[in-house]
Every structure is written in structure tokens, then in C-alpha cells.
Amino acid sequence: MVMSHAMKAIQILETMKSRLMPAHPHRVRTLGRRKDSFVKCDMNHFFRFAILTSIFLVLLSAFTIDVNAVEGRPRKGLDPSLSSVESTETRRRVEEETRRKKDSTKIDERRKNELRQSEPKVTRTDEIQRTTDILEKHNTEFLDADALEAKIKADNANAIGNDIGITSHYVDQKINRRVRSSDVRDALKSPLDVKPVKLDNEGRPSQRYVGEKAEAVLNPETKKIVSVNPTGYKKAERLLRQQESNK
């Protein structure tokens, strides 16, 4: 390919030379002026130089060694066993995939931003309003702390099961961190990750169940939920990805 192009270039140069200087091969042409003396260029010399350069380029292209081919390494991003058509297709496919990935990450970020913007900022008044709503929902009567705890325990028993108990710290954290009972149930029944049992400072065992939306710490001996907190967005995303890859 390169050779044929170079040969054509040589032919064109030869034709140009013969057309430009058929009768006067040593015609002198003035190219520019520098103060007193003329800078002159002999056209014949110019064409000779051009032909020699193109011959040199032809030889260079003919004897250039593909280092990758010699060492048996594949070219970057391409399979050497593929034909040129196949490699073009592969390249196109790879480009499409990268574009798609970029688009999906952009969409994810947009969604994340939208979710963040849509999340209402919790203020003290909102919190009071929410507590009032909860109280109103539960028989429209004021409940003291014990009654509220009992109510939450009952809700918890409905959602998770009677065999699992709760601690007062769990109740506090559940309210403060606005974790739903259904999310705790999901964490315990279908966790994305279960951490190994570890002993705390008092020698009691505890095991962390990580769900999609909530994480619960359970004492496996007493079957009590000790603490709860919402699962971080990044952590949930990572665990879901791991789960999908395992499938």
C-alpha cells in the first residue's frame, strides 16, 4: 500500500519535472531576495532531492520492522489473531461499550444528585411534626416513652418476628436514624453481607447483618437486636455489585 503510494509520488514528481523544464533543464528560478544577493534554487536540484527523499521513504517503509510483531505481543486493544475487519469491529464494539459505560455513570450520578435534592432536610420542627404524626397514627393519643417503646416492639415483632428481641438503644437509634422495620427485616432475612461474630468489650458476641437499606447488629446468643443504622449508598452499591457477580 505504502509502496504503491510512494511509487505514484515519484511518477508525479517525474512528470512535473519533465513538464516544467522540458527545454531548459538548468533554468534558474529566483525564490527571494536578501539585501544585495539573490537566493536562488536550481529546479533540477530540487526535483532530484524530492525524488531521492521519496525513494528513501519507500525503502524505510519497506524495511521497517514491527516490534510488536517480532516479540509476538498483541497490538494495544486488538487481538492479533483477528483479521482487519474483525479488529475494526472489535474496536468499534469496545468504543461503544466505553461510551455506554460513560453514559450509565453519568445517569447514575444524575440520579444520585436528584435523590439528594429530593431528600428533605430534616429540621427540628420536621422531627417534632413526624413524631406527632406517628403518635396521631397510633390511636391519636399521647404515648409516654414506655408506651412508645412497647408500640415499636410490637411493630418490630410484626415485621421481624417474635423470636427476635430488641434493646432500648436499638429503639433510640431506629427513631433517630429513621430506619424502617421492614428494612431491618430485609437485613436480617436477606442480607447482602453477614459479618463474622465478634466479641465486644464486655465479652458478648455480636454479628452485623448488612441489608440494602439498613444494617442491624444482633446478639446471636440472646437473639436481640443491639443497634441499627442505615446502609451507606456506596457500601450498598458495592455489595449489590458483588452479589450480582457471584450469581
Next chain:
Amino acid sequence: MIELSSKEIAFMLTNIPLPQHIKSIFYNSINDIKLIINEDIASELRELCIDRFDTYGLDINYEPTEEGKILERLIDKLFI
């Protein structure tokens, strides 16, 4: 982006076994009043705080200890 105060940084440096790359970030900003960390670091720090809380956060009655209270605040702050 989450902002950490010098007190919070000092607490984490003294109480939580941090990996080297987080330690270096903290030590580099030891003279700053506040440090802004990105989401990845925040998520990693949150995990470390959670681990610490599971072991040292609750007393015999399953009430948060003084360290546990600070850890809970950090866990909530670093939530992303």
C-alpha cells in the same frame, strides 16, 4: 464532601486503627482547623467507626459509652 473538625480527626487518630493512606491525609492536615474529605474516604472511615462501635461502643446495659456516643455521631456524619 464531608468536613471533619480537628477534634474529630484527633479522636479518630487516637482511638481507631486507621489505614496508612488515611493517616497520611490526617497528618498532612494536622495544622488545619477543618479537613474536607471525599465520599470514598468518608465511606471507609464510617466502616472503621462502625467496627469500633461494635466492639467498644456499648456498655453492660447496651447503652452507648462516651466513646460510643462520639462514634455514633461520626457514623451519622459520615453517612453517604
